[in-house]
Amino acid sequence: MNGPTAPAAATGPQWGASGVTVVFGKGSAQVTALSEVSFPVPRGQVAAVVGGDGAGKTTLLRTLVSRVGPVSGTVSAPPQRQCAFMPTGASGVWVDLSVEENLNFVGAAYGLTGPDLEQRKARLLETADLAKARDRLAGRLSGGMRQKLAFCMAMLHEPDLLVLDEPSTGVDPVSRVDLWRLISHAAAQGAAVAMATTYLDEAERASTVLVLDDGHVLAQGTPSEVLAATPGVITTGTAPAGDPDLSWRRGRAVHSWHPGPARPGENALTPDMEDSVIAATLARHTTAGGVT
Numbered sequence: 602m603n604g605p606t607a608p609a610a611a612t613g614p615q616w617g618a619s620g621v622t623v624v625f626g627k628g629s630a631q632v633t634a635l636s637e638v639s640f641p642v643p644r645g646q647v648a649a650v651v652g653g654d655g656a657g658k659t660t661l662l663r664t665l666v667s668r669v670g671p672v673s674g675t676v677s678a679p680p681q682r683q684c685a686f687m688p689t690g691a692s693g694v695w696v697d698l699s700v701e702e703n704l705n706f707v708g709a710a711y712g713l714t715g716p717d718l719e720q721r722k723a724r725l726l727e728t729a730d731l732a733k734a735r736d737r738l739a740g741r742l743s744g745g746m747r748q749k750l751a752f753c754m755a756m757l758h759e760p761d762l763l764v765l766d767e768p769s770t771g772v773d774p775v776s777r778v779d780l781w782r783l784i785s786h787a788a789a790q791g792a793a794v795a796m797a798t799t800y801l802d803e804a805e806r807a808s809t810v811l812v813l814d815d816g817h818v819l820a821q822g823t824p825s826e827v828l829a830a831t832p833g834v835i836t837t838g839t840a841p842a843g844d845p846d847l848s849w850r851r852g853r854a855v856h857s858w859h860p861g862p863a864r865p866g867e868n869a870l871t872p873d874m875e876d877s878v879i880a881a882t883l884a885r886h887t888t889a890g891g892v893t
């Protein structure tokens with residue numbers, strides 16, 4: 602994969618969410634999907650949001666593009682026409698149309714025609730390595746190619762704000778590298794990119810990371826700020842060092858966490874993003890009586 606997305610100087614308006622709370626349902630079925638979450642998405646940068654199932658990632662992205670309304674807080678985004686939202690699983694792709702027809706369809710929706718449309722299509726298909734597949738039905742593409750097509754469709758009208766919901770989930774490692782290249786290229790061209798990802802190595806390459814758990818902010822900042830703010834102490838060994846609920850497997854090793862301070866003779870591990878997110882989640886759920 603390429604290196605980190607260089608934090609470009611943010612110029613012009615700043616997009617994103619500020620102190621946003623989103624509630625679904627009523628009465629006993631009420632769910633607070635986001636609780637006072639702020640998520641700046643500057644131009645020229647990739648802002649990543651990570652978290653487990655139901656953490657609120659999709660809700661946050663949908664809030665950014667006005668598909669969900671917050672009960673409080675504010676959202677700043679360009680006009681709808683200058684936003685793009687790529688839902689998870691390439692669900693915006695029409696499988697009965699060819700690659701090129703998919704792009705033509707989106708182009709028509711944005712009033713793009715003639716040489717302008719042809720040039721944009723050619724450039725995107727080339728960059729996504731899809732030029733040879735332009736006549737193939739989207740339903741016959743591999744998962745990774747379909748995700749790349751969905752990305753090209755989102756980028757065709759050159760949006761100012763690009764919102765991607767788990768663009769690389771289920772994609773093979775080679776296509777993941779391609780997708781990351783496309784995403785960082787879009788940011789380098791000046792787009793503000795917000796993306797949810799389940800791959801923490803990917804989040805580590807973003808300009809900023811927001812870690813959500815159950816609608817709450819666990820950690821936020823540049824990847825190095827998030828790593829530096831890792832709570833407690835993490836150790837590595839061949840078996841859990843204490844409560845198995847506070848341990849997780851990393852390859853052949855077992856990592857263990859406790860709230861700290863470090864015990865005598867203990868060698869604390871320097872955490873990567875995966876360790877850091879797990880530690881922050883455990884810290885939130887650990888009470889004096891154990892893990893909740």
Ligand SMILES: Nc1ncnc2c1ncn2[C@@H]1O[C@H](COP(=O)(O)OP(=O)(O)OP(=O)(O)O)[C@@H](O)[C@H]1O
Pocket residue numbers: 625626632633634652653654655656657658659660661
């Ligand atoms: N339209 C909706 N109506 C009711 N509840 C919803 C709705 N959308 C999301 N939720 C709830 O809000 C919470 C956050 O969901 P969200 O889809 O944003 O999480 P997520 O982090 O994207 O999770 P996943 O990765 O599993 O999709 C969950 O409890 C979910 O059940």
